[in-house]
Amino acid sequence: MKKNSLISIWKNIFRIRYVEEKIAKEYYKGEMRCPTHLSIGQEAVPSVLDQFIQKTDLAVSGHRAHAHYLAKGGDLKKMLCEIFGKENGCAKGRGGSMHLIDRSVGFAGSTAIVANSIPIGVGIALAKKLKKKKDIVIIYFGDGAIEEGAFYESINFAILKKLPVFFICENNFYSVYTPLKYRQPKDRKIHKMVKGLGCPVFSTDGNDPFKIYEKISAAVKKIRSGKGPIFGEFYTYRHREHCGPNFDDNLNYRPKNDLKYWLEKDPLISLEKKIKKKKMIFLNMKNEKQKIINEVNEAFKFARKSKYPSYKITTRDIYAKKN
Amino acid sequence: MKKNSLISIWKNIFRIRYVEEKIAKEYYKGEMRCPTHLSIGQEAVPSVLDQFIQKTDLAVSGHRAHAHYLAKGGDLKKMLCEIFGKENGCAKGRGGSMHLIDRSVGFAGSTAIVANSIPIGVGIALAKKLKKKKDIVIIYFGDGAIEEGAFYESINFAILKKLPVFFICENNFYSVYTPLKYRQPKDRKIHKMVKGLGCPVFSTDGNDPFKIYEKISAAVKKIRSGKGPIFGEFYTYRHREHCGPNFDDNLNYRPKNDLKYWLEKDPLISLEKKIKKKKMIFLNMKNEKQKIINEVNEAFKFARKSKYPSYKITTRDIYAKKN
Amino acid sequence: MQKKTKLITMSNAINEALHFSMKKDKNLLCFGLGTTDPKGIFSTTINLEKKFGKDRVFDVPASENALTGISVGLSLEKIRSVVSHQRLDFFLLAMDQLVNNAAKWYFTFSQPVPITIRLIIGRGWGQGPTHSQNLHSWFAHIPGLKVVIPSNPRDAKDLLISSIFDPNPVIFIEHRWLHEMEGNINKKTEIKKLDNLGKCKIIEKGNKLTIVASSYLVHEARIALRYLKKFKIDCELIDLRVIKPLDWKTIEKSVKKTGNLLVLDTGSDTLSFASEIISSISIRLFQYLKNPPVKLTMPDIPEPASYGLTKGFYIRPKNIAEKIIKILNIKDGNILKLIQKEPNPHDIPGSWFKGPF
Amino acid sequence: MQKKTKLITMSNAINEALHFSMKKDKNLLCFGLGTTDPKGIFSTTINLEKKFGKDRVFDVPASENALTGISVGLSLEKIRSVVSHQRLDFFLLAMDQLVNNAAKWYFTFSQPVPITIRLIIGRGWGQGPTHSQNLHSWFAHIPGLKVVIPSNPRDAKDLLISSIFDPNPVIFIEHRWLHEMEGNINKKTEIKKLDNLGKCKIIEKGNKLTIVASSYLVHEARIALRYLKKFKIDCELIDLRVIKPLDWKTIEKSVKKTGNLLVLDTGSDTLSFASEIISSISIRLFQYLKNPPVKLTMPDIPEPASYGLTKGFYIRPKNIAEKIIKILNIKDGNILKLIQKEPNPHDIPGSWFKGPF
Ligand SMILES: Cc1ncc(C[n+]2csc(CCOP(=O)(O)OP(=O)(O)O)c2C)c(N)n1
Ligand SMILES: Cc1ncc(C[n+]2csc(CCOP(=O)(O)OP(=O)(O)O)c2C)c(N)n1
Numbered sequence A, B: 001m002k003k004n005s006l007i008s009i010w011k012n013i014f015r016i017r018y019v020e021e022k023i024a025k026e027y028y029k030g031e032m033r034c035p036t037h038l039s040i041g042q043e044a045v046p047s048v049l050d051q052f053i054q055k056t057d058l059a060v061s062g063h064r065a066h067a068h069y070l071a072k073g074g075d076l077k078k079m080l081c082e083i084f085g086k087e088n089g090c091a092k093g094r095g096g097s098m099h100l101i102d103r104s105v106g107f108a109g110s111t112a113i114v115a116n117s118i119p120i121g122v123g124i125a126l127a128k129k130l131k132k133k134k135d136i137v138i139i140y141f142g143d144g145a146i147e148e149g150a151f152y153e154s155i156n157f158a159i160l161k162k163l164p165v166f167f168i169c170e171n172n173f174y175s176v177y178t179p180l181k182y183r184q185p186k187d188r189k190i191h192k193m194v195k196g197l198g199c200p201v202f203s204t205d206g207n208d209p210f211k212i213y214e215k216i217s218a219a220v221k222k223i224r225s226g227k228g229p230i231f232g233e234f235y236t237y238r239h240r241e242h243c244g245p246n247f248d249d250n251l252n253y254r255p256k257n258d259l260k261y262w263l264e265k266d267p268l269i270s271l272e273k274k275i276k277k278k279k280m281i282f283l284n285m286k287n288e289k290q291k292i293i294n295e296v297n298e299a300f301k302f303a304r305k306s307k308y309p310s311y312k313i314t315t316r317d318i319y320a321k322k323n
Numbered sequence C, D: 001m002q003k004k005t006k007l008i009t010m011s012n013a014i015n016e017a018l019h020f021s022m023k024k025d026k027n028l029l030c031f032g033l034g035t036t037d038p039k040g041i042f043s044t045t046i047n048l049e050k051k052f053g054k055d056r057v058f059d060v061p062a063s064e065n066a067l068t069g070i071s072v073g074l075s076l077e078k079i080r081s082v083v084s085h086q087r088l089d090f091f092l093l094a095m096d097q098l099v100n101n102a103a104k105w106y107f108t109f110s111q112p113v114p115i116t117i118r119l120i121i122g123r124g125w126g127q128g129p130t131h132s133q134n135l136h137s138w139f140a141h142i143p144g145l146k147v148v149i150p151s152n153p154r155d156a157k158d159l160l161i162s163s164i165f166d167p168n169p170v171i172f173i174e175h176r177w178l179h180e181m182e183g184n185i186n187k188k189t190e191i192k193k194l195d196n197l198g199k200c201k202i203i204e205k206g207n208k209l210t211i212v213a214s215s216y217l218v219h220e221a222r223i224a225l226r227y228l229k230k231f232k233i234d235c236e237l238i239d240l241r242v243i244k245p246l247d248w249k250t251i252e253k254s255v256k257k258t259g260n261l262l263v264l265d266t267g268s269d270t271l272s273f274a275s276e277i278i279s280s281i282s283i284r285l286f287q288y289l290k291n292p293p294v295k296l297t298m299p300d301i302p303e304p305a306s307y308g309l310t311k312g313f314y315i316r317p318k319n320i321a322e323k324i325i326k327i328l329n330i331k332d333g334n335i336l337k338l339i340q341k342e343p344n345p346h347d348i349p350g351s352w353f354k355g356p357f
């Protein structure tokens, strides 16, 4: 991995983390009034992927989309405004945290029903292929989403039509509070199951930017070459509750050992450790952090200051007009 | 295979064939007024399965269910009455050919939406397991049905809960006129794909009673022992059009070679050949045939003679009453 | 001089609309089970693949839900598509993608979703409970969808083209019994002259009573009205064509004139679209109504398969005429003597239909 | 003497109903996403697993469609089940199994399908377009389903038990804003004394106008009526409780008495259940109506997420009172001066709700 990439990945991770922590810290104030699924602990995959994709590559995601949106280059202010319900929100305040979009950077939308943006992504990929574009489509989802028939139908179609889709499954072992063992066959490896469907797959540690880098680098290249979709399973862990700002391990739904293991594998901390160990002291980390912190604080201020939508929403807003 | 079994299998096949041919021959008269999907060419699997299951084992199926119903012991007269729309029909004339039921022999129902009886079968299997019964559940479906998310969700659940389900996929290579290549990834073997889902699988020639016998014998034993579901893929071929009484190969949607290959593998003809070759002349084949022919002709007469439902159907028929 | 119109079946009209649209919009796709098969979805998709190629016209796996989402995804990249389903009942698998994505996307993200979903309603010949359900009132209940139900070849062609070029998700419902029905359409299609979706059509002018109908029932109503005309009972017949958005103006104007309302519907009674019309008219034109409004709908049961059970099951000219006479309080008991009864056989649209599907 | 009733929240009442039913029917199952998790579906399924074991109470994969079919399959083997969904919107994935199987099975095969499907409607706190849709009118349109919408703890408990022991598929709709609402219920449940599904309840007696409401709107209407009573405006308030089958008698009797009708509905306007009531009453009681019937429904748009956009979005006591005053043609402009406005904050059911879900 080149130094520049590493810097950029670290920046991504740190930035997402800082945004999410700030949301968590300030959520209690009751200004961010919507169901909010934080990405803390799961920042690495989108942060690395960013190295390999352009704005013309499109991404879709689900309920836990902040990291995906930000790493894709989504406008931070617009995201926060959306979470705050303000008129500058990326969805004009209509969608909230679970409905993010920034077409200008190729973030095509995130939706709140489990697995339901997967067919959307496949449709976008079909469009890309028909238009003979070299762009690829990234579809983010969790280990719960693969239980929906929608996932199965969609990936079958993507394989059949050799579509340029990068299926990214962030396996954090839980669907809300429910562990995999109550939902999927014992001993299943999700990526192996998907291989059986006819899709090239890989799996890797989703908290280790170096491993992710290597895997994604090869995958994106292959997808871009027109050989069809690839499915990557990334093992990771969410630090906080499924939905909301708090820690909830007092509820004891996750084995203490797992928790410990994964907290030690915190992508931000472990990356910073590695950077220091490798003596890759670049520029000025403290300085960079401060820049990000300033940017984020600024964005929060902006969101707070922004107005609630002043218009009254009516049935006129329901249909697109012909132009 | 014991001689008795062979006789019984041959009888099943011959009987189903004769029923179906007679429906085909007489359909033009306009008395059987419903969409009708014939099993001609696909009689072998249910005819053999019959050797290994009891009335307490339940079966569900889809639109092409005549063979499944008859081999399970379903009442022939009631089936014909249903197809003729008569009040003695197994569904009182409300369902037609695609909605067969005979609870008295464990045929729990066939439905007309692709893949939509699969979850029903899985639910029945869960009931059997909870009640600690040794019975198994047979779910029949085609190569098209496995494309529906409902199939995927259902088999996942069956594996997860180790349910006593025998998933029987009769792969006749077509969904209506559409060959597999337009619907599923190239080189996919359906049973291998399903293996990836975590289910024990096998595949075999679905027109060869001897091979079927061997495979099913082992499978049913294993399922009954409580080890969870098994998925069997049976290659077979339908002789006539997807829906209706006619041949339609004038439309050239199936390769001539395939057609030839499979017509030569007609389960009835090839079984009879084998029986003759092995000199297993049992009883009196001609006699047996005549008995069946008489029975079937009798049943047709009965259906014709039967009355249309004389009651007027009303909204009172929509809810079950408390008892 | 050459005639500007030609006689054509509704399935051919639909086929023409698809050819026209695919030619006009080089990106338009057409897919769905059976699209490229020899029967071409009751002949409606015939020759499309040959003409426009496998990339744009294709058959698909049996995956109704994903395919609906795929068409939404395509639309976000400005590729429109027409997705066909041979029965409306099959499409129940796709409600998540339809309602949560197609219908809500523009509202949520301000990005249009121009897709057209063709659904065919079966009837008769033992279609039975799962091949003949008409859920147009479900679709009309969903904010963001448009819902089109043509009754004749001209409308089928014009409205399908309008649906395809509308920037919103459109549910286009075809009644299987109309496919072979003939009617005149313009030989030349001028897209600028086409309606925007949302206009009713007055099919018969009249003063005594307003009849609102759609799809196959428009024809049954016409037969009834033609008959009643002989007795000087002149009713106004409105063909809904598009039920969402609905052209309330035309309906209200007519009711204001006639003061009487009868609504016909091919869907189940409770929450039928007929209920919506009667409700709205009762709310808004209460003072104009001379008599209680009346509806004639399918009962709250699925269609049974049996020939015996479907006898008298459908709404026929005679049922319609009876209602009219009752509403108008016409006492002459002989009027209905000669009106067309249920044809024999009653479970097919015409002699062209030989079953089985 | 000991009191026979106790004060309890609706979610506890639901929890009691489930405990009661699982004890009574040793075969009854309870499953659905979140059923056994620490939060127990907003506390409604708490302790069920502990009490009745993993075989009967379990969490599941995210597979709404298959799970619905599985509950149908279970019912065919005489095992009833309660399947819970944390939002109604998620259940859109299961329409094929619900409509084509659960609803039609008894009609087609004469075999009962006793299943209960709990659906929760979200509202406020940014639930937005895909976590707050109420489609009860969809379900009521489907022949074969029963549809229950309780408004208070007593009904929630009684009706849930009745739903579970009904031999038909029942959709049981809970409004998230009611979960923490308290009310009195009987300490002892006597199953024989429970209603069969299909009775409305008159909540307030009155002579001037009939208000028909359900779910959360019953409470908003009560506030409006309590206020208007001070001005001697006495209306009758009917809580629908069960919308299919519907207790038309109670509604009709009331309208015959009052001659005025206002219907409230938490669903989108077009094809709302309010439309069905107004339609039927207009058809059957036209001559009794002194004024045009009126409805107050949600607009034909999804609920937006933003706090700003939901301001004034919901139906509040004031809106209801305004309509009443308009219908009754009461000219006193001051009457509405003191009625409860939208509370602040307007997007939560009470201070107990801290978000986020
Ligand atoms: C169809 C549907 N069912 C249930 C839910 C409720 N729900 C929201 S997020 C979630 C968990 C999904 O788990 P996973 O896909 O692993 O994502 P994670 O939250 O772990 O990132 C569930 C069940 C939903 N939104 N949609
Ligand atoms: C959900 C749904 N989609 C489409 C159809 C139309 N249809 C009826 S049978 C059939 C073919 C299914 O193929 P397969 O499962 O292989 O069964 P086969 O007819 O070959 O026995 C189709 C697509 C349907 N009944 N239901």
Ligand SMILES: [Mg+2]
Pocket (backbone or CB within 6 Å): A142, A143, A144, A170, A171, A172, A173, A174, A175, A176
């Ligand atoms: Mg997860």
Ligand SMILES: [Mg+2]
Pocket (backbone or CB within 6 Å): B142, B143, B144, B170, B171, B172, B173, B174, B175, B176
């Ligand atoms: Mg097949």
